[in-house]
Amino acid sequence: MKKIIIPLVLITVLCMGAETAEVSEVPIIMYHLVTKNERYVGKYGITPAELESDLKYLKKNGYETVLMSDLINFVKHGKNLPKKPIVLTFDDGNSSDYRYLLPLLEKYEMKAVLSILGKASDECTVLAAAQSEGAIFPNLTWEQIKELQASPHTEIQNHSYDMHGKNGSGRRKGEALEAYQERLHGDLSKMQQRIEEMTGESPTTFTYPLGIISDGSEEVIKELGFAASLSCYGGVKNYLARDDEGCLYRLKRDNRPSGVPVGEVLRGMK
Numbered sequence: 001m002k003k004i005i006i007p008l009v010l011i012t013v014l015c016m017g018a019e020t021a022e023v024s025e026v027p028i029i030m031y032h033l034v035t036k037n038e039r040y041v042g043k044y045g046i047t048p049a050e051l052e053s054d055l056k057y058l059k060k061n062g063y064e065t066v067l068m069s070d071l072i073n074f075v076k077h078g079k080n081l082p083k084k085p086i087v088l089t090f091d092d093g094n095s096s097d098y099r100y101l102l103p104l105l106e107k108y109e110m111k112a113v114l115s116i117l118g119k120a121s122d123e124c125t126v127l128a129a130a131q132s133e134g135a136i137f138p139n140l141t142w143e144q145i146k147e148l149q150a151s152p153h154t155e156i157q158n159h160s161y162d163m164h165g166k167n168g169s170g171r172r173k174g175e176a177l178e179a180y181q182e183r184l185h186g187d188l189s190k191m192q193q194r195i196e197e198m199t200g201e202s203p204t205t206f207t208y209p210l211g212i213i214s215d216g217s218e219e220v221i222k223e224l225g226f227a228a229s230l231s232c233y234g235g236v237k238n239y240l241a242r243d244d245e246g247c248l249y250r251l252k253r254d255n256r257p258s259g260v261p262v263g264e265v266l267r268g269m270k
Contacts (some may be wrong), residue, residue, distance in 0.1 A: 002085055024074060024187060026066075026232070027237045027269055028087040029054075029262060030253035034096040043257045048100045054262035055108045058086060061263070063112040067155040072227045075240055075248055088112040089230060089253060091159060091207060095137055098144040105153040115207035115230070116140060118161035118191045138168045142198045149199040158203040158226070161191040167219065167257055168210035177216050184220045192224065216251060236270045 026246075033045040041047060058065070065081035071087070073079035093116030105112055109226050120139040128141045138150070148154045163169040169187070172182040187207060196202045204227045211232025221229055228248035234255060238246045254265050 006060060020241045021218060024081045024085060024240050025085060025094045025237050026071065026081070026085050026240055027266055028251055028253040029265060030232065030234075030255045031088065031090045032092055033094050034090075035101040035245070040256045043093055045259045046256065047105070050258060050261070051100065052104055053109055054256070055104055057261065057263050059108055060079050060112070061134070061178075068094075068109050068113055068157060068228055069155060071240060071251075072204055072248060074241060075245060076227070078242060089115065089139045089207070091115050092164070093117050093140045093145070093159065095124070095140055095144070096153075098140055098148060099136070100149065102148065104152065106151075106223070109153075111153050113157055113158035113205070114140075114148060115197075115205075116145060117159050117164055117209075120164075145195075149201060156195060156199060156201070157204060157205040157207055157230075158188060158191050158195065159207045160185045160209050161194065163187050164209040168212035169208055169214075170210075171213035171214035171216070180214065181220050184217060185224065188220065188224055202230060208232065213250065221249070 006266055031046065033040055034048055035041060035045050061084075063084045063086045066081060066085045068087070070079070070081060070085070071241060074081045080257050088111070090101060090112055093114060097112075099110060104110075113224050115123070119141065121142055122139040124139045125141040127137055128143075143155060150157045160169055163184075163256070169184055171177070177184075192202055197211060202225075206221050206224075206226045206228075207230040218229070227245070229250055230253060230256070231250045233250070233252045236252050238247070238251050254269060256262055256265050
């Protein structure tokens with residue numbers, strides 16, 4: 001963690017509201033599917049071998065993976081972060097998080113944040129109950145999610161219950177602000193309740209589906225008690241300051257596509 005005291009004018013640009021603060025530079029990498037099926041390898045799908053190569057690179061170069069709870073504790077409670085923190089996020093709750101990701105995280109003693117979709121997991125759980133043991137489904141079942149939540153290597157976050165369609169969690173064309181906020185509130189609160197019901201814990205972070213952010217959304221997110229949110233804005237690292245809770249919202253992430261190793265992604269960040 002880089003510990004520096006910086007002028008008011010600069011810290012205001014980085015994290016509004018802090019006069020002088022300890023700041024930590026935190027890159028966040030966004031992953032989606034981990035697969036051996038060449039059909040799905042591309043912008044949002046990488047192979048298990050590529051993922052393992054990323055983890056080896058990060059460990060070799062001194063990075064330490066942290067979770068959203070670590071970032072929140074740094075900002076709000078003064079807890080320390082490692083010298084070179086990095087957050088690895090995996091969106092959509094793909095079953096590959098359980099099949100490929102978890103074993104690799106355990107092997108290399110690393111951590112990742114998993115943002116899941118409630119409806120998809122509900123549907124896959126129903127399908128799994130009717131199939132033979134060992135059957136594989138597109139998304140995580142709740143039994144798998146429980147195991148992942150209990151693991152020290154993974155953290156479950158809210159990616160909405162059912163807002164991963166065309167407009168994501170964004171405001172629809174012609175939709176009144178009040179109606180949009182009510183719809184968003186209903187979906188996210190349903191997902192919070194579902195995760196708490198199934199795992200015993202409530203997510204601290206909302207991950208915007210498709211990265212679509214509309215005016216009025218942050219008010220709802222804060223009202224529901226989320227301490228942080230993840231966007232899909234990329235190209236830069238995040239600078240988090242102690243006691244500046246505003247820095248935890250709309251955190252930026254760079255996508256890791258197949259063929260572009262994590263080291264190259266990191267070098268492209270400002």
